[in-house]
Amino acid sequence: MFANKPVPLLSFTTKASYSQFSTAIFHPFFSSLRANPSLFQTKQAHAHIIISGLAGNASLMGHLLTILALSPSTPFDYSQSIYQTITNPNVFASNNMIRVQLHGHVVKLGFGEDVYVRNALIHLYSSCCKVESSKKVFDESPYNRDVITWNAMLAGFARDGRVDVVESMFDEMPERDVISWNTMIMAYVHNGKLEEGLECFRRMRGIGLIPNEATLVTSRLLFDKMPQRDISTWNVMICGMASHGRGKEAIALFERFLNEGIRPVNVTFIGVLNACSRAGLVKEGKRYFKLMTDNYGIEPEMEHYGCMVDLLGRAGLVSEAIEMIENKVVSPNPVLWATLLCACRIHGLIELGENIGNKLIELDPSYDGHYVQLANIYAKSRKWDEVIRVRRLMAERNTIKLQVGA
Template sequence: MFAYKPKSFLLSLPKHISNSQIFLANSNSQLSPPLSSLPPRPSIPQTKQAHAQIIVSGLAADSPLISHLLCFLALSPSTPFHYSLSLYQSIKYPSVFATNNMIRCFAKSDSPPQSLLLFSSMLRTCVKPNNHTFTFLLQACSRALALNEGAQVHTVAVKLGFGGYVFVRNALIHLYCSCSRIECSKRLFEENASSRDVVTWNSMLTAFVRDEQIGAAEKLFEEMPERDVISWSTMISGYVQNGRLGEGLECFKQMREKGMRLNEATLVSVLSASAQLGLLEHGRLVHSLVESLNFPLTVSLGTALIDMYAKCGCIEQSKLLFKNMPKKDIWTWNVMICGLASHGIGKEALALFQRFIDEGFHPVNVTFIGVLGACSRAGLVSEGRRHFKLMTEKYSILPEMEHYGCMVDMLGRAGFLDEAVQLIEKMTVPPDPVLWATLLGACKIHGSIELGEKIGKKLLKLDPTHDGHYVQLASIYAKARKWEDVIRVRRLLVEQNTNKAAGWSLIEAQGTVHKFVAGDREHERSLEIYKMLEKIGIRIAESGYSPNVSSVLHDIGEEEKENAIKEHSERLAMAFGLLVTGAGDCIRIVKNLRVCEDCHEVSKIISRVFEREIIVRDGSRFHHFKDGKCSCLDYW
């Protein structure tokens, strides 16, 4: 039946056993003294102590007792596989209860297909499988992504009359979902509406979420007769994983209003959404829930908190959490390295990477994205070159687009434009247009009109529908005051039926997220915001501010250009922040695009004149403005 060769221990199992020899023990039977004192889910040491008592009491040949020990091991989160196997082999005539628990132990091991071998041997004996047998077998197939074998188990389950059991059907739905056969899961779900429980609904909900069918998941979620914490957590996770972050947070809010018990998966998903949106207040709320509900600081939860604080601008809080975490895995270190890199703390990120190596961790591709990103944002060119070489030669990690992107960005911003071009041209895979776009941005910074024009034209051919390439090229021409070329490029932009991506800025205040776009007058406090803008303009002018209008892509009067830049989205958000926060409070802004040179300069002056710390997360990095200076040292 199965395309696996049995191991020797399976071949040694008895071929034929009469029905009278089969002890059909079950988990509800009366336990004898060596086991009766154990908790419902004993630890491995507790189970071994009970086993020792059984041996000392001369009951080592008592099959029911050994079968129950096996049951405890099957329920354990970390089952010692070889110990489980030795127990099973010590049973002269294994019952269906014992065999089921051994199948379950196999399913949880690193070799789940072994469950199928044991089942195959079971069919050759007189031990009759039951509905639990198929549930555990299908779990093993799901873990191994063994679709063909799982389909055969499905056939046998139906043939023996177990296909209608709700637990078996749930396991089948999960199997087909794990193997990306969503239509099979859907057919199973729909074929017997009377045989469903909350697990059935959750399994189908998970299937839709994994297949990114969020609309179908929403519809199913609304139809559910009963929802548990898994239902809500799955829906929240689906929203977050598919970029619908606001809806994920709203779903979390509804979950709490329903009084649902929170679990770790829910909290990790919500922290991820808070991190991606840069919503510190919301992230802090989740952190307070973690503490008030006494959740243990697991690796997953701790790593999510570190990531959230780093992406919300609180890098010191991230560092403190990292320091105090009782246990860290490779992803915890990666998140911390990348967090330091995004804040431009390059030397500290490299020092942390060295500690990572010293503690015996082996870097992966994401580790070097953080390391090279740190070098790029801090202008550590020689360190970047060294680590790029280290990645490929010592750790045999093939560079991916993200690694090349970090290197091109580092070389380009440092002015090594020719070296960046050579790196792209030597790539063994076709370069992503993003790499050329990164270099195009460097050409703008360094005023390399000729190279910029060459790269710009290449990009328009590679990806004619991407508005950003037109904008970058037009910006280069605008900086050189070549207005005819600016008009020509903008005309091409219109002819391609694409428009410049709208810049927006977010600011979280008083429990609400406020979004602004350039020239925005839709906010309910718009009049106050524009009055504050005028006040800001007067104060910064008195402080010596002179507008830099090089980012304006139109051949218009200087006054019109100044009006255009002073209504950029981050300035509106900043003005609103000054209105709604207390004196001395930090203003935190998230912007989807790279901050322009003039807004960067204005932010520095505002931080000094209004005595505020302003933290801006733009499309490239974090900027911490304080006392008239920026953490990036004007290198971004």
């Protein structure tokens, strides 16, 4: 009942004489005031504390300072006088005094509605385990929030172990970023909800959001604690490791996957081959590609060929990659040739790069990236006339730029 309406302190004191007071009698009143700060009732509580002989109690006075920090109209001199009555102020009381100063100055200087300042205040209270204070600041400006505001509140409730509130707020968020997802996953982990955490990770990848390193570490903790894992769970972890350049870990996970007798599918091998490519493991990549076709009868798709071409190209084995494209790929995708063109430029294969560049321009004459790559190859070999020719051709054909994320 204390959450909605302040309770007069006298309703507690009439049942006990001042001599019978203990610190416990004030806690319900403090809970009420934290939800609805009132300077008048805070002063009333202060008066009763003095009369009861508990004015030197650092914990009680610290709670008073917390409430004063939530009431911007509180005179700083009054807060300071309370702080000075504490004989040996502890960290709790000192931190609350700092918050009183900071929050009060923010309001007086007119920055109370600034979203960046409010975000900092929410983070400040949450970091000090004062999540209800954070929520009060959050609720004061329902139309002045950004994703950072929401993330700060999610982190506060997650730190407080209130995963149900984190779930509710996460669902209400108008937009989410990687930090939002990571906070939700961490809340599940710390509360032992492993299945929910991994499902959150799956959803994150499902919407095309690349998880950050912290999310991946958290998800691996979830994965290792799970008593049972399905094929989807394994694929999520293998592909996640690969996309973050942790190729050797992804491959070790895949070997463990095989040892448990699970049959890999098409997506599993995309993750494994991508891991080999990023880690420069040519021998292993070739072996897994052969394993996929010979042992499991999986017909390679464009994504598998793309991983292999990238793997061979990074290793400088461009001729071998060309042979694979020409002999095995029915309808080569321009992306495969573009991958090789980039490899030619990196490894200084000028003549081969020239041939691939011209082939790409034939396949996809409207994309300017192919012209730029070919011009760069000519520039590397100091063929300036050819650079000018390619640039002119590019202008004549009115090529387009591929948008980032397209």
